[in-house]
Amino acid sequence: MTKNTPEIVQKQQEKSLDSLIETGQLTDLFSRSISYLRVSLTDQCNLRCLYCTPKEIEEKLSCGELLSYEELLRVIGLAVELGIRKVRLTGGEPLVRKNVISFIRRLAELPGLDDIRLTTNGVMLESMADDLFKAGIRKLNISLDTLKKERYQQITGVDIFNRVWAGIEKVEAMGFSPIKINMVALRGINDDELVDFARLTLTHNLQVRFIEFMPIGDGTLWGKERYISSEEIKERISILGELEEIKTFRMDGPARIYRFRDGDTLRGSVGFISPISHKFCDQCNRLRLTSEGRLRSCLLSDQETDLKTIIRSGGSDKDVKMALVQTILNKPKGHTILDKDGGNCHGQMSRIGG
Ligand code: SAM
Numbered sequence: 001m002t003k004n005t006p007e008i009v010q011k012q013q014e015k016s017l018d019s020l021i022e023t024g025q026l027t028d029l030f031s032r033s034i035s036y037l038r039v040s041l042t043d044q045c046n047l048r049c050l051y052c053t054p055k056e057i058e059e060k061l062s063c064g065e066l067l068s069y070e071e072l073l074r075v076i077g078l079a080v081e082l083g084i085r086k087v088r089l090t091g092g093e094p095l096v097r098k099n100v101i102s103f104i105r106r107l108a109e110l111p112g113l114d115d116i117r118l119t120t121n122g123v124m125l126e127s128m129a130d131d132l133f134k135a136g137i138r139k140l141n142i143s144l145d146t147l148k149k150e151r152y153q154q155i156t157g158v159d160i161f162n163r164v165w166a167g168i169e170k171v172e173a174m175g176f177s178p179i180k181i182n183m184v185a186l187r188g189i190n191d192d193e194l195v196d197f198a199r200l201t202l203t204h205n206l207q208v209r210f211i212e213f214m215p216i217g218d219g220t221l222w223g224k225e226r227y228i229s230s231e232e233i234k235e236r237i238s239i240l241g242e243l244e245e246i247k248t249f250r251m252d253g254p255a256r257i258y259r260f261r262d263g264d265t266l267r268g269s270v271g272f273i274s275p276i277s278h279k280f281c282d283q284c285n286r287l288r289l290t291s292e293g294r295l296r297s298c299l300l301s302d303q304e305t306d307l308k309t310i311i312r313s314g315g316s317d318k319d320v321k322m323a324l325v326q327t328i329l330n331k332p333k334g335h336t337i338l339d340k341d342g343g344n345c346h347g348q349m350s351r352i353g354g
Helices: 006-023 069-082 100-108 125-135 149-156 161-174 191-203 230-240 307-312 317-329
Strands: 036-042 086-091 115-120 139-143 179-185 207-212 243-246 256-260 269-273 286-289 294-296 304-306
Touching: 006 317, 036 069, 069 100, 069 286, 069 307, 069 317, 086 100, 100 115, 100 125, 125 161, 139 161, 149 161, 161 179, 179 191, 191 207, 191 230, 191 256, 191 269, 207 230, 230 243, 230 256, 230 269, 286 317, 294 307, 294 317, 304 307, 304 317, 307 317
Parallel strands: 036 086, 036 286, 086 115, 115 139, 139 179, 179 207, 207 269
Antiparallel strands: 243 256, 256 269, 286 294, 294 304
């Protein structure tokens, strides 16, 4: 049998990349079909959440270090040609990036992209809700870890709870849907509010999602004593009534969704996102573009592809598509954050895009 030379191996790899590019279906080595791109528009944020923004890393990316809107539209357009169907804008705080509304308007015009979502801390929602609606955004995730004004300031560093809450009420009244409230549960910090958050779903058309705290980036708060499992949260909120599971579609994401059995069916639901206790890597359909223009196939693995350099050194559309496909082919089978040495995730949430 003749042995394959490195040239033959490279040719074969290029051929299989070519066929992947042509099929318009992105599938990784573990048969996961990748259809969801999360884009960190900026690493800047107008809050300083104590578990998310490391105090010592105050250095922010300069404007030129971020991918420009033109570059983003090009990459996302090519990703859509390859089979990406859903895009989430995140950060940092995506709404602090200049001219974000006109960017969203242009994004919404991309043929083949019919699902654009936004994750925000809600600080600028009240003032930007009308423009966001007009630009085509309907689906919002709003991060909120407390319903108490003073505690909000302690967690985020800014005394602005009332404005965030006014924004939430406004988008609910305007008909944005779904509106998901992301609450990271932290023992000893906000776990006395689990029931209050769950109760919101009885009176508001919101999905309250309890997120397990992940040991990522700075992680100064990480420790067994802070982490609360979804099972424990579920148990604690069940004093409000029996929870019944709602079936979801794969594109809806990894949350397990429930409704209180006796609740008004027109009202909200609760969700559990359990990256630690119920690793959902086998269903992960995500690819990420960091605010530094790097492609990342796993939130919890620092393995990245430097797409910005490919673009800025004159890379063709095919080169960009190759980088997208190659990153997906390198997607790890599962995260290793719980390994003894903490796995290989040392990135900063605001740059990766939470
Ligand atoms: N600024 C936007 C916001 O606040 O929604 C988007 C970026 S923020 C990094 C996205 C989400 O990541 C927030 O809901 C935040 O609570 C969550 N997050 C940050 N660090 C986390 C951690 N260590 N574990 C779990 N969730 C985290």
